[in-house]
Amino acid sequence: FKPSGAKEVRAAAQAFMNMRDRIQRYIDQRTALLASVSHDLRTPLTRLRLELALAPPFKRAEAMRGDMDEMEHMIDEYLAFARGEAGETPQEISLVDLITAAGEDARRAGAEVEILASAPLTAWVRPLAFKRAISNLAGNAAAHGEHVRLTARALPSGGFEIAIEDDGPGIPDDMHEEAFRPFSRLDESRNQNHKGVGLGLAIARDVARGHGGDITLERSDLGGLRALIRLPG
Ligand SMILES: Nc1ncnc2c1ncn2[C@@H]1O[C@H](COP(=O)(O)OP(=O)(O)O)[C@@H](O)[C@H]1O
Ligand SMILES: [Mg+2]
Numbered sequence: 001f002k003p004s005g006a007k008e009v010r011a012a013a014q015a016f017m018n019m020r021d022r023i024q025r026y027i028d029q030r031t032a033l034l035a036s037v038s039h040d041l042r043t044p045l046t047r048l049r050l051e052l053a054l055a056p057p058f059k060r061a062e063a064m065r066g067d068m069d070e071m072e073h074m075i076d077e078y079l080a081f082a083r084g085e086a087g088e089t090p091q092e093i094s095l096v097d098l099i100t101a102a103g104e105d106a107r108r109a110g111a112e113v114e115i116l117a118s119a120p121l122t123a124w125v126r127p128l129a130f131k132r133a134i135s136n137l138a139g140n141a142a143a144h145g146e147h148v149r150l151t152a153r154a155l156p157s158g159g160f161e162i163a164i165e166d167d168g169p170g171i172p173d174d175m176h177e178e179a180f181r182p183f184s185r186l187d188e189s190r191n192q193n194h195k196g197v198g199l200g201l202a203i204a205r206d207v208a209r210g211h212g213g214d215i216t217l218e219r220s221d222l223g224g225l226r227a228l229i230r231l232p233g
Helices: 007-054 061-083 095-108 127-144 173-180 200-210
Strands: 091-094 112-117 122-125 147-154 160-166 214-219 225-231
Touching (some): 007 061, 091 127, 095 112, 095 127, 095 147, 127 160, 127 200, 127 225, 173 200, 200 214, 200 225
Antiparallel strands (some): 147 160, 160 225
């Protein structure tokens, strides 16, 4: 906006815009740093992987490959977080197809999956970012629960809502905000075999907010967590 009005108001507005620019520069710098570090890590990791593949078989090889998979997964998540997929062009996508695809991934991860969707339902979203948000949440549900339910429905307001629920241990109400914080993982001992760096929920919330909506967490009727993404129409 353009500062106008009394001198003091204009000065305050100008100071506010300067602050906004400083914060934006700070965020951009941090994001660029995270992206370049992650990107740089890829090269030596690829080299290690190649060396391991060419080495004569040895006892620890399988475990090392597992560690490398985990590192690669972390780097992917860091890059996704840094990139934010903000530059993507919005497209109209089918929400039913979207939750069906996320459900198939959850099924492959070993969960029993239920898809509930009324009538054909479409939305204008940035497809890669939005798919990543949903698959992060479905991945969490499959990692923590055995039964996963994905629901898409239109809201009377014209927007829509996607619910991702599971029958796992859930997250206590007073830990919800903590769970959304980047790099935060709750109770690591509980899910040791679950690869993650604590960015899944942070990315999903960024994406939802970037679309003008939000994500909330609550207890599911299934007993575990219910993540609700709501986007305005
Ligand atoms: N469906 C869920 N049920 C129980 N706990 C969950 C669920 N989803 C996320 N959490 C908790 O919130 C933390 C943060 O989740 P997330 O941001 O996806 O990070 P990550 O999965 O990489 O650990 C997880 O470490 C886990 O403790
Ligand atoms: Mg996760």
